[in-house]
Amino acid sequence: MNILLIILLSPFLGFLFSGIAGKYLSEKITGWISSFSILVSFIISLQVFMGLNGGNSVYESTVFTFLSVGDVFVDFAIQADRLTSIMMLVITGIGFLIHVYSIAYMHGDAGFYKFFAYLNLFVFNMLVLVMGSNFLMLFFGWEGVGLCSYLLIGFWYRNAEYGKAARKAFIMNRIGDLGLLVGLFLVIANCNSLNYDDVFAAAQTGKLSTGLITAICISFFIGAMGKSAQIPLYTWLPDAMAGPTPVSALIHAATMVTAGVYLVVRCNVLFEMAPVAQQLILWVGLTTSILAALIGLKQNDIKKVLAYSTVSQLGLMFIALGVGAYSAAMFHLVTHAFFKALLFLGSGSVIHGMGGEQDIRKMGGLKNHMPLTYYTFLIGTLAISGMPLFSGFFSKDEILAMVFTENPVVWFLAVCSALITGIYMFRVFMVTFLGGFRGTEDQKNHLHESPSLITMPLLILAVLSLVGGLLNLPELFSHEHGQWLKNWLAPVIGKSQDTLHHPSHNTEWILMGIAVSAFLIAWVFTRNKYITKSAVPESDEEINGIARWPAGKFFVDELYDACFVKSSEKAGAFLSKSDSGVFAGLMDWVTSLISWVSDLLGKVQNGRIQYYLLYMVMGIILMLVINIFG
Amino acid sequence: MTPDTIFNSLDVSHYIYLSSVLFCIGLFGVLTRRNAIVLLMCIELMLNAVNLLFVAFSSYMGDSAGQLFVFFIMVVAAAEAAVGLAIIVMVYRNTRSTDVGLFDKLKG
Amino acid sequence: MKELTFLKDRSGHIKISKMLLSLLGLPPAFLILSFITILCALYVVTNSNPVYSVLALILTFFSISAHYVLLNAQFLAVVNLIVYAGAIMVLFLFVLMLLNLNKENEPTIKTGWYVAAAISAGLLLLILAAALHRSSESIMQNSAAEIGLVKNLGKVLFTEYLVPFELSGILFLAAMVGAVLLGKKQSTEVNSKSDTEPSEK
Numbered sequence: 001m002n003i004l005l006i007i008l009l010s011p012f013l014g015f016l017f018s019g020i021a022g023k024y025l026s027e028k029i030t031g032w033i034s035s036f037s038i039l040v041s042f043i044i045s046l047q048v049f050m051g052l053n054g055g056n057s058v059y060e061s062t063v064f065t066f067l068s069v070g071d072v073f074v075d076f077a078i079q080a081d082r083l084t085s086i087m088m089l090v091i092t093g094i095g096f097l098i099h100v101y102s103i104a105y106m107h108g109d110a111g112f113y114k115f116f117a118y119l120n121l122f123v124f125n126m127l128v129l130v131m132g133s134n135f136l137m138l139f140f141g142w143e144g145v146g147l148c149s150y151l152l153i154g155f156w157y158r159n160a161e162y163g164k165a166a167r168k169a170f171i172m173n174r175i176g177d178l179g180l181l182v183g184l185f186l187v188i189a190n191c192n193s194l195n196y197d198d199v200f201a202a203a204q205t206g207k208l209s210t211g212l213i214t215a216i217c218i219s220f221f222i223g224a225m226g227k228s229a230q231i232p233l234y235t236w237l238p239d240a241m242a243g244p245t246p247v248s249a250l251i252h253a254a255t256m257v258t259a260g261v262y263l264v265v266r267c268n269v270l271f272e273m274a275p276v277a278q279q280l281i282l283w284v285g286l287t288t289s290i291l292a293a294l295i296g297l298k299q300n301d302i303k304k305v306l307a308y309s310t311v312s313q314l315g316l317m318f319i320a321l322g323v324g325a326y327s328a329a330m331f332h333l334v335t336h337a338f339f340k341a342l343l344f345l346g347s348g349s350v351i352h353g354m355g356g357e358q359d360i361r362k363m364g365g366l367k368n369h370m371p372l373t374y375y376t377f378l379i380g381t382l383a384i385s386g387m388p389l390f391s392g393f394f395s396k397d398e399i400l401a402m403v404f405t406e407n408p409v410v411w412f413l414a415v416c417s418a419l420i421t422g423i424y425m426f427r428v429f430m431v432t433f434l435g436g437f438r439g440t441e442d443q444k445n446h447l448h449e450s451p452s453l454i455t456m457p458l459l460i461l462a463v464l465s466l467v468g469g470l471l472n473l474p475e476l477f478s479h480e481h482g483q484w485l486k487n488w489l490a491p492v493i494g495k496s497q498d499t500l501h502h503p504s505h506n507t508e509w510i511l512m513g514i515a516v517s518a519f520l521i522a523w524v525f526t527r528n529k530y531i532t533k534s535a536v537p538e539s540d541e542e543i544n545g546i547a548r549w550p551a552g553k554f555f556v557d558e559l560y561d562a563c564f565v566k567s568s569e570k571a572g573a574f575l576s577k578s579d580s581g582v583f584a585g586l587m588d589w590v591t592s593l594i595s596w597v598s599d600l601l602g603k604v605q606n607g608r609i610q611y612y613l614l615y616m617v618m619g620i621i622l623m624l625v626i627n628i629f630g
Numbered sequence: 631m632t633p634d635t636i637f638n639s640l641d642v643s644h645y646i647y648l649s650s651v652l653f654c655i656g657l658f659g660v661l662t663r664r665n666a667i668v669l670l671m672c673i674e675l676m677l678n679a680v681n682l683l684f685v686a687f688s689s690y691m692g693d694s695a696g697q698l699f700v701f702f703i704m705v706v707a708a709a710e711a712a713v714g715l716a717i718i719v720m721v722y723r724n725t726r727s728t729d730v731g732l733f734d735k736l737k738g
Numbered sequence: 739m740k741e742l743t744f745l746k747d748r749s750g751h752i753k754i755s756k757m758l759l760s761l762l763g764l765p766p767a768f769l770i771l772s773f774i775t776i777l778c779a780l781y782v783v784t785n786s787n788p789v790y791s792v793l794a795l796i797l798t799f800f801s802i803s804a805h806y807v808l809l810n811a812q813f814l815a816v817v818n819l820i821v822y823a824g825a826i827m828v829l830f831l832f833v834l835m836l837l838n839l840n841k842e843n844e845p846t847i848k849t850g851w852y853v854a855a856a857i858s859a860g861l862l863l864l865i866l867a868a869a870l871h872r873s874s875e876s877i878m879q880n881s882a883a884e885i886g887l888v889k890n891l892g893k894v895l896f897t898e899y900l901v902p903f904e905l906s907g908i909l910f911l912a913a914m915v916g917a918v919l920l921g922k923k924q925s926t927e928v929n930s931k932s933d934t935e936p937s938e939k
Contacts, residue, residue: 607737609730614661617858621865628869640768645809646870648772652779654863659783661855662847667834668788671795674826675779678802681818689809694885694894697811701895704821705906709913711826715833716920722837723924729845 003044004061004078007088008127010040015120022113031103034116038099038123042092049085066136074194079133083492086330086485087130087262090337094254095123097457101345102246104453105352115155119250122148126255130262134194135184138263142180142227145256146173152251153243165239172236176226180263183219186212200269210273217270217277221284224260229311230318231288235557237311241303245348248303253310253344254337261314261333264321268493272324282322286410286417289315291554293420297427298551300537301358302347305428309384310340312421316399319414325402326493327486331472332395334485338468339383339392342461346377349450349458350432354443360428361537365437369447372455374433376462381429383465385422386519391468393515398472401511405501415518422522430530431537438536474508645686652679666718666728670711677707767808775801792830799823811886 014037022030048059062077080088099119106115125148129141147170154166188194190212191202202208208216224230229237240252251257264271264281271278289312296308313336320329351358353370367374383392396418404411437444449455472485503511529535549555604615656679659672681700688696722728778801781794799822806815884890895903 605737607734609733610661610664614854614858617657617661617862621858621861624862624865624869628865640764643871644764644768647867648775650863650866650870651776653866654859655776655779655783657862658855658859661858662783662852664845664847665788667830667837668782668791671791671830672783674822675782675795675798678799678818678822681814682802682805685806685809685811685814688885689811692885694891697814697886697891698895698899700811700814701817701891702899702902702906704817705909708821708826709909711829712917713913713920715829716917719833719836720920720924728837731845 002061003048004059004080004131005063007041007044007048007092008078008124008131010037010044011120011124011127013037015117015124018113018120019117022117025113027103027107027112030113030116031099031106034120035096035099035103037120038092038096041123041127042089042096045085045088045092048080049089052080052082052085060133072188072192072194074134074136076137077133077195078128078131078137080131081492082489083262083265083330084130086334086489087258088127090258090334091123091126091130091255094337094341094461095119095250097460098246098250098341098345101249101348101454101457102244104451105246105348106244111155115152115244118148118151118155119246122152122251122256126259129259133196135187135196135199136194138266139180139184142177142223142259145251145259146170146177146227149173149240149251149256152247153240155243155247159242162242165236165242169236169240172233173226176223176233179219179222179226181223183216183223186216186219196266200267203270203273213270214274214276217267217274218280220263220267220270221260221277221281224263224318225284226260227263228257228260228314228318229288230260230284230315231291232556234288234292234311235553235560238304238307238553241301241307245303245344245351248307249341249344249348252307253340257310257314258317258333258337261317261321261329264318265326265330265493268324268326271321278322278324280322281318282407282410285315285318285320285322286413287315288312289319289417290413290420293417293424294550295553296424296550297420298537298547299424300361302350302360302363302428302432303344303358305360305424306340306343306347309343309421309425312417313340313384316396316414316417319403319410320399323403323406323410325399327472327489328395328398328402330489331485332399334471335383335391335395335465335468338461339380339465342376342380342458342465343384345454345458345461346373346380349373349454350377352450352454353447354439355446357439357443360431362439362443363432363437364435364439364536365433366447367433370449372449372458376455376458377429377433379462379465381425383468385425385522386418386515388516388519389469391465391471393519394469394473397512397515398474400515401474401503401508404507404511405503415514418515419518419522422519423526426522426526427530427537430526434531435534435536642686642690645683649679649683649686652676652682664729664731666721666730667715669730670714670718674707674711677703768805771801771804771808775805788834789831792827792834795830796823796827799827806886809886813886813888813891 014034017037018030018034022034051059059080060077061079062075064076066074066076068074099116102115102119106112109115122145125141125144127141129138129145132138132141150166150170153169154163156162184194187199190208191199193199203213226233237252237257241248243251271281292308292311292315296305296312299305299308313332317329317332317336320326320332349370350363350366350373353366353373354363357363379390383390386393386396400411400414400418403414437447470484472483474483502508604611653676656672656676659675660669663669663672681703684696684700684703688694688700718728721733725732775798778794778798782791782798785791785794799818803815803818803823806812806818
């Protein structure tokens with residue numbers, strides 16, 4: 001019970017330390033103490049994880065009562081059940097690696113201590129999100145990570161564009177949060193409680209109507225749309241690449257964007273009772289997955305490609321949630337955290353070595369100059385494309401297998417999305433690392449392998465991406481040891497998955513074969529294009545024809561701008577002017593009125609006694625009248 | 631005429647009217663005249679109006695307290711006239727004017 | 739019913755003027771005196787020459803003294819003349835002459851001010867009259883003709899009102915000291931100062 005508090009407080013103390021004292025201490029001390037605070041959380045999370053052995057055991061701790069209104073009591077209460085423990089390990093583990101990475105990556109930055117303070121604060125909020133035992137704690141963490149995301153995206157605040165990107169992220173998140181809030185209101189109005197146990201029990205015992213549950217689920221999903229960058233609230237994620245690369249790795253790949261997935265998995269009881277909501281999730285996830293993959297095909301900024309890749313992979317996770325395969329989604333969440341963080345950190349290493357260049361058309365042939373980065377990035381690329389026996393292969397395959405039994409059409413489209421994923425990932429990999437160097441002479445001289453603090457996390461993540469598949473091997477491969485994650489999460493989501501049909505073994509082999517062939521097609525195609533033919537992605541002016549659509553991100557940003565942003569800005573300008581004009585003018589008028597009145601009254605005291613005498617006489621007359629005739 | 635016949639037809643109310651008229655004339659003068667000395671004189675007029683009323687009441691009520699009070703009012707009036715005129719002389723020495731409308735340093 | 743015997747002179751004929759005068763039901767002495775009093779008071783208030791105002795005020799005091807005589811306050815009548823008309827008014831005249839103000843050069847006052855003052859004074863008059871005009875009903879007509887004599891006044895003054903009497907002595911002392919001190923010529927006078935120009939007309 002109390003160790004849960006330590007897990008939670010350690011990053012928070014790190015935040016306080018870095019924020020307050022970090023300014024005056026050396027980079028090394030600040031960075032290592034912050035990283036150490038996360039390491040402490042990780043070690044204790046491991047202990048919690050290993051202690052959750054028997055069945056449905058749960059660690060719980062109620063710190064204090066947050067609010068009590070009428071018959072509604074909401075506590076600041078945390079818990080760690082099996083689902084939470086997985087998330088905790090991912091958050092603290094990858095968080096620690098990224099902290100260490102940042103010590104080297106952010107070296108020399110003037111806001112070094114601030115960066116670590118924000119990172120620690122982010123980890124704290126994310127932990128609150130996953131460790132809360134009621135929806136209010138989830139919301140608290142939800143908002144907190146949104147705030148930290150804003151702070152970190154706009155970290156280099158002197159650049160106005162970055163500030164705009166940060167605001168865009170925050171505002172889009174906010175729109176999603178409105179949905180989440182509506183869901184919370186519905187919950188509290190009908191269940192009189194925000195605790196997970198109470199709400200799920202109420203749903204299961206039939207106290208809530210299906211329509212209500214559907215409404216709640218859709219509201220929650222709107223929140224998840226914002227946080228996990230699904231259509232229509234996804235455009236903030238590519239722009240969020242304005243933040244430093246460790247931020248992109250931690251927040252926009254591994255942890256914050258998975259909060260939406262976590263929410264749906266946590267509420268699996270509710271979603272199982274709202275098939276309409278599940279259908280919505282399914283189709284939104286599918287559309288997002290394909291759209292983002294298409295856009296990623298034509299992006300030339302190494303981080304933007306990875307950003308769209310994240311959106312696409314999240315879409316895949318939501319596809320899994322849409323058919324009810326919660327543990328498959330969690331499995332993919334974990335493996336995706338591994339290889340996406342790896343890819344982002346690797347791209348950070350590339351950017352670091354290229355002296356800040358992010359355009360892949362100016363890179364090439366980095367294999368010889370940055371071998372470690374090359375090999376780890378290769379492992380990440382293979383993992384995400386679905387190379388057999390890598391972690392991504394197993395998790396993606398699990399999802400596709402589950403989807404096939406529910407909806408073959410969706411399965412087919414998801415396979416197409418996986419194919420496109422393979423193509424764009426190989427494209428990025430080959431253009432960046434193979435072929436001849438296309439940058440300037442200065443950049444070539446500057447090229448070097450990154451320091452060990454950067455490459456060590458890369459290595460660790462590469463190993464995890466390789467062996468991560470062991471978490472949840474399909475039954476095909478191993479009957480006794482397979483499906484470990486699914487069984488582990490069974491107490492939390494087991495009943496919801498009873499309705500899922502696992503495809504027969506033969507079908508599963510065929511599906512696996514199809515996935516492998518997709519991978520091979522992607523590899524052959526890109527190898528042909530980018531290695532044999534040494535094609536280089538065209539410059540921005542040369543794009544024409546149908547390629548203009550994905551290159552222009554399907555002009556969704558422009559659409560939003562025309563529909564919402566311009567009118568909001570106009571309304572804001574109008575209100576601001578009317579505020580300063582009307583209301584401030586009103587205030588000014590009131591003050592001038594009072595001044596005028598006081599001036600007028602001031603004239604009464606003109607110092608001349610005959611006036612005073614006159615006033616006296618008038619007063620006497622008044623007094624006499626009142627006394628005698630009143 | 632003997633005093634008796636006067637009392638037959640003359641009521642104290644007539645003296646009240648007379649006194650009030652004198653008082654108000656004096657008041658008008660106080661409010662209107664700008665010369666400080668004339669102002670003081672109008673104040674004396676007001677005091678005399680009051681004196682007249684006191685004496686009238688004293689006669690009609692047979693009580694000599696009224697007349698004695700007039701006595702004291704005269705005492706006060708004399709003292710006040712003396713000191714007031716001394717002040718006016720001093721003011722005149724400093725400002726070369728006795729116009730009360732010009733003494734407004736206490737304004738605001 | 740009023741006695742009108744005083745209207746008949748020795749020959750028994752009624753004098754018309756006296757009849758006219760007594761139409762108001764008031765004795766003519768009172769009427770004439772009141773007339774003079776009010777006229778002189780008005781003159782005091784309205785005349786622009788302050789010396790004329792002083793003289794008019796002296797006349798007013800004379801008429802008021804006559805009123806006192808009518809009211810059986812003989813002592814006060816004489817004291818009024820001696821103190822007011824004889825001392826105080828002379829003092830006023832002295833000061834007027836000292837300041838050489840026989841030519842009045844007061845600035846013109848706005849008409850609005852006159853109107854306001856007149857209205858205030860008129861209102862006060864109305865109210866006083868209205869408030870007090872019934873008070874005569876409760877007064878007993880007790881014509882004690884001797885209360886105005888010096889002997890009787892003195893008796894009351896030095897027995898019941900001894901303390902105020904002594905205090906008035908102290909008051910006079912203070913007034914004397916004050917007046918003398920204030921009236922002393924100062925070492926610095928207006929001729930040697932240059933910052934009193936603005937207060938001059």
